[in-house]
Amino acid sequence: MALSPKTKYNIKRILPFGVIWLILGALFLTVEHLALGNQKNALNSAIKLQPDVVLFALTGVTIIGLLVGCIEVLVLRPLFDRKNFATKIISKFFIYFFFFLIVILITYPIAASIEMDISIWDQKVRNRYFDFFLSVTNLSAMIQLGFSLIVSLLYSEISNNVGQNVLLNFFTGKYHKPVVENRIFMFVDMKDSTTIAEQLGTEEYFKFLRSYYGAFSNAIVKNHGEVYQYVGDEIVITWTLKNGLRDNNCIQCFFDMKSDLYKKGHMYLKKFNMQPDFKAALHFGQVTTGEIGVLKKDIFFTGDVLNTTARILGLCSTYKEDILLSKALAHKIMLDNNYSFKALGEHRLKGKAAIVEIVSLLKNP
Structure with a gap:
């Protein structure tokens, strides 16, 4: 087994x-x-x-x-x-x-x-x-x-x-010299975070965030994701291209995160009088990965894919969609009968010269 x-x-x-x-x-x-x-x-x-x-x-x-x-x-x-x-x-x-x-x-x-x-x-x-x-x-x-x-x-x-993987990479020296690799990135952003922060106050909002991020742990591990960084109310998850495409891990992770967060809804309502939700964007591309920093070492990804994914995330509010993907990534994903794509056309993203085609992802009933 x-x-x-x-x-x-x-x-x-x-x-x-x-x-x-x-x-x-x-x-x-x-x-x-x-x-x-x-x-x-x-x-x-x-x-x-x-x-x-x-x-x-x-x-x-x-x-x-x-x-x-x-x-x-x-x-x-x-x-x-x-x-x-x-x-x-x-x-x-x-x-x-x-x-x-x-x-x-x-x-x-x-x-x-x-x-x-x-x-x-x-x-x-x-x-x-x-x-x-x-x-x-x-x-x-x-x-x-x-x-x-x-x-x-x-x-x-x-x-x-x-992070376990980050520490292991430091010990093995995997990224001591910059490495070029293809990766999938998922940017996850909490909905209405500013309103929630104002209502809860600084200390309670911190507890809320900690619980919110904790709810994602099992889904990320289950789908072989790696947490790249937490930025305020945003979390960036990454996969090597192979791991992200295998068993549709990169999109299944999104729905598992939604499910796990929904299951804890009564706890959030009881403790904070509100229930969190999130939107996400996915894209893939080539990045250069390596150790960076003098006073504090970190594993750092650099490449256009990160900026593009962040811009796609901004379109979630425009289309009122919870999850958007680049068409380039959608073409690489072998969907089963549980999911379907909906084309949303071409977009010239802010600060980008190239046009990017966007699709939304639906989970079929």
Whole structure:
């Protein structure tokens, strides 16, 4: 059975935790091996670094990293989403601290039994564990685990703020040199945002916006979209041309966003006494993608397609349509019986010399 886009998305968020812990675990074991040399100076409580023990240790820390990733992504991140940075880090650190005590309680006797080649239930293993618990070796292990945890939590916060794909692209250097690629862009603009902002006031409007954007998350992930940027009440979503056309992801995303927002309508009416709605425009074209910035790095797209899409969005009000596309993009989309296009003619967009043909998109009953 194929994995759902959301499951794939969560797996991509969790795997880096396992990689972080594996790399740091290997680093700590290497440093320990170099420090101990032939291990004549090793404490009795220290596990000798035999090949099978090293394999067990690296497998163990990777599994711990993946468990931390699962807990972080699926449980703790949603719970602490609205907390400040310091509260998140400190609270999570103590939660994981008790988790690590349990992990060490389980894993150390296993490692000791492997090294001594005896049963885990042997009295010698229990004696070894008690010696370990009160030793500097235990303190060293906790420091190593604590350091790995801090790195993991910092990674989690950074990826949550800049975006998983953006952070991965920085690490891999994908856009260190500018890359020319074809992309689809969807500009999404809230309707009547000025009126809503005036009625709600600054603080309530911010809460309204945060909830409004949050309602789109599942639809964007489900349809393989990437959030390029938030600009006030506008969100820009992008796809590589291949991902956007596959299964009509770029247009299905729009309707899924509409559906998810509609389902939360009663919540908006109850909490804010109004229900948000939006319009959108889609176009595709060639962009140059690369890292930009000195004081703050970002992945930046530049190309005529962005300006053109923004101009098409402005026509939504003119035609009283919720979604408009360039005819060039419409020609590339293989519609099924659920959708149909309606031609709206040629337009010379503001600031553009070339004429662009526009179509609206209807979802058939």
